[in-house]
Amino acid sequence: MEYVVEGKAYWAFLKEAKQDARPYQLLVVPSDPVLQKYKDQGYRTNDFSVSSTETIEGIRIAKQHKYGAPPVYDKNQKRIYLDQEIPNGTKVKVKFDTWKVDDEKYGKIKGTRLLAVMLLEDLPLPFDRVESFASEDEENFEGDQIQSFENHETIGSKIFKFWDKYGSAIIVLVFLYFIYSYIENAKEEREQRMALFEQCIEENNIKLFGTETRDEMVARMKAGDSLTEQELETFFSEEEQKAYDDDLSRYFLEVQEKCGEVGDL
Numbered sequence: 001m002e003y004v005v006e007g008k009a010y011w012a013f014l015k016e017a018k019q020d021a022r023p024y025q026l027l028v029v030p031s032d033p034v035l036q037k038y039k040d041q042g043y044r045t046n047d048f049s050v051s052s053t054e055t056i057e058g059i060r061i062a063k064q065h066k067y068g069a070p071p072v073y074d075k076n077q078k079r080i081y082l083d084q085e086i087p088n089g090t091k092v093k094v095k096f097d098t099w100k101v102d103d104e105k106y107g108k109i110k111g112t113r114l115l116a117v118m119l120l121e122d123l124p125l126p127f128d129r130v131e132s133f134a135s136e137d138e139e140n141f142e143g144d145q146i147q148s149f150e151n152h153e154t155i156g157s158k159i160f161k162f163w164d165k166y167g168s169a170i171i172v173l174v175f176l177y178f179i180y181s182y183i184e185n186a187k188e189e190r191e192q193r194m195a196l197f198e199q200c201i202e203e204n205n206i207k208l209f210g211t212e213t214r215d216e217m218v219a220r221m222k223a224g225d226s227l228t229e230q231e232l233e234t235f236f237s238e239e240e241q242k243a244y245d246d247d248l249s250r251y252f253l254e255v256q257e258k259c260g261e262v263g264d265l
Contacts, residue, residue, distance in 0.1 A: 002097045002115065005030050005038075009092045010050055010058065014117060015082040016069040024069050024114060025062030026086075028094055035059070042110050043098075050088060061096050063114040073118040080119075091120040200259035206251070 007030035014024055027048055030038075038059055039045055046060045063070060074080050086092070095116040101109050163170075200206075 002095060004093055004095050005034060005059065005061075006093045006120070007031070007034070007058070007091075008088075009086060009090050009094075009117075010048065010056070010088045012086045012090075012117075014069060014072055015085055017065075021065050023062040023065055025060060026092070026094070026114070026117065027058045027060050028092065029056050029058040042108075043112065044110075059112070061094055061112045061114045070114050071116045073116065075118070075120050075122070077118065086119065086123060090123070093118040093120060197259060201255070204254075204258040206254050206258065 005028055007028045010027045010029065012026035013022060014026065027046065029035075035045065035057065043059070045057055047055055047057050049055050072080055072082060094114070095118075096112045096114055098110065098112055100111070103109055
């Protein structure tokens with residue numbers, strides 16, 4: 001049979017604890033009639049101290065640790081999970097069942113087993129029921145300082161926010177800038193070398209390879225004009241081709257000799 005008893009809880013151990021093998025339990029102090037009924041039915045009560053000068057009689061309700069912590073509910077019967085034990089004097093409602101055994105040595109033994117706990121009042125918040133260590137003037141000063149620091153944004157935090165927002169774009173822009181600079185520098189260098197090459201050709205009076213007649217015929221063929229039979233015979237003749245190749249070899253040898261690396265474009 002399952003029962004519910006209401007009262008104030010003391011010395012509770014309800015929080016889940018894997019490393020602690022103590023039974024989960026709490027001591028409940030119900031109303032006097034309920035406590036008397038509990039004793040009349042043969043259940044044991046306990047006297048326990050709540051201070052150095054006060055002792056209270058109540059009911060110890062427990063369960064073995066190996067069966068796990070009992071569920072705890074708030075006053076709206078919503079399941080909660082404790083991060084600290086409930087304070088002494090907290091109003092609770094405890095669900096339990098009873099058991100009894102016949103022992104050859106001790107005779108009939110009756111007891112209770114803890115099933116669940118419902119808190120009938122809110123637990124104190126972490127900063128409730130505490131006294132300020134500072135004086136009132138110090139508290140006001142600290143409060144002003146906290147407000148000031150909260151509203152003050154450091155240069156470092158501004159830089160971090162800016163980099164977090166625009167850092168990727170900045171990296172891409174810097175990368176593109178270096179590529180552009182490399183291309184422009186290469187272009188400028190090539191133009192400078194070309195100018196030096198042309199200056200070298202002019203100063204050394206190096207004659208360009210090829211004949212005007214042959215170049216003119218090439219230009220006409222590229223433009224789609226038809227050459228006469230005599231022009232075609234001249235263009236494709238072995239003598240013309242050999243003369244052109246010889247002139248080309250002469251040109252490169254002369255450039256290499258007189259202009260050196262300047263001509264290596």
